[in-house]
Amino acid sequence: MLREVRKKQINETITQVAIELFKQKGYENVTVEEIALKSGIAKGTFFNYFQKKEHLLLHIVNSYMQLMDQIVHRHQEGTVKERLQHILRDILSIYFLHPSLLRLTLVETIKSTLETKDASTNITMFKETLGTIIAEAKQSGVLRSSWDPNLSASVVVGVFLNTLINWSSSLNEEELFKVLQRQLDVVWEGIADE
Missing domain, CATH: 1.10.10.60 (Homeodomain-like)
Structure with missing residues (x-):
C-alpha cells in the first residue's frame, strides 16, 4: 500500500x-x-x-479529461445544444488558463491519435463523452435526429478542435467562443435544407 x-x-x-x-x-x-x-x-x-517527454504531455491532458467529466456533470440542464455549448465553453476557459502548455498537449494528442489505433486517446474519450450526452437526449426524445450520436459527437469535436487550431493564437477567449458558437450553429442547423 x-x-x-x-x-x-x-x-x-x-x-x-x-x-x-x-x-x-x-x-x-x-x-x-x-x-x-x-x-x-x-x-x-x-x-x-x-516512456518519453511527449507521454508526459499526454498524461497532463488525461488530467484535464478528468476535469471534463466534472464539467459535464455540472451542465445537466438546458437543451442538448445549450449543454454542449456550456461544456465546450468551460473547456475553452481551461484552455486559456495555460494556452501555450495546452497548445502543446493538443498537438501531441493529435499526433498520438494519428500514430496509434488506441481507442483510449483523449480525443476519442472526448467524442465518447459528448456522444453519450447526445445519445441520452435522443433516447429520451429530447433530441430528434436521424444521425448517429457518435457521428454527431465526432463532428462537434472536430469543430471544436478546428476552432482551437485555426483561431486560438489570434483571438481572446470571448472572441474564440463566438467563432465556436457560429460554427456549431452551422453544424446544428445542417449545411443545407434539403
Whole structure:
C-alpha cells in the first residue's frame, strides 16, 4: 500500500514540476534530465513513469479529461445544444488558463491519435463523452435526429478542435467562443435544407 502511495506521489511530483518548467521555459527547452533533477529523482526513474517527454504531455491532458467529466456533470440542464455549448465553453476557459502548455498537449494528442489505433486517446474519450450526452437526449426524445450520436459527437469535436487550431493564437477567449458558437450553429442547423 505504501509503495502505491509513493508511486502516485512521484508521478504527481514529476507532472507538477514538468508543468512549471514547461510554462517557464517552453516545452522544447525542457529536458527529461531537468525534470528528473527538479523532481528529486534519477533520470531512469522518470522513464519508469513515462516512456518519453511527449507521454508526459499526454498524461497532463488525461488530467484535464478528468476535469471534463466534472464539467459535464455540472451542465445537466438546458437543451442538448445549450449543454454542449456550456461544456465546450468551460473547456475553452481551461484552455486559456495555460494556452501555450495546452497548445502543446493538443498537438501531441493529435499526433498520438494519428500514430496509434488506441481507442483510449483523449480525443476519442472526448467524442465518447459528448456522444453519450447526445445519445441520452435522443433516447429520451429530447433530441430528434436521424444521425448517429457518435457521428454527431465526432463532428462537434472536430469543430471544436478546428476552432482551437485555426483561431486560438489570434483571438481572446470571448472572441474564440463566438467563432465556436457560429460554427456549431452551422453544424446544428445542417449545411443545407434539403
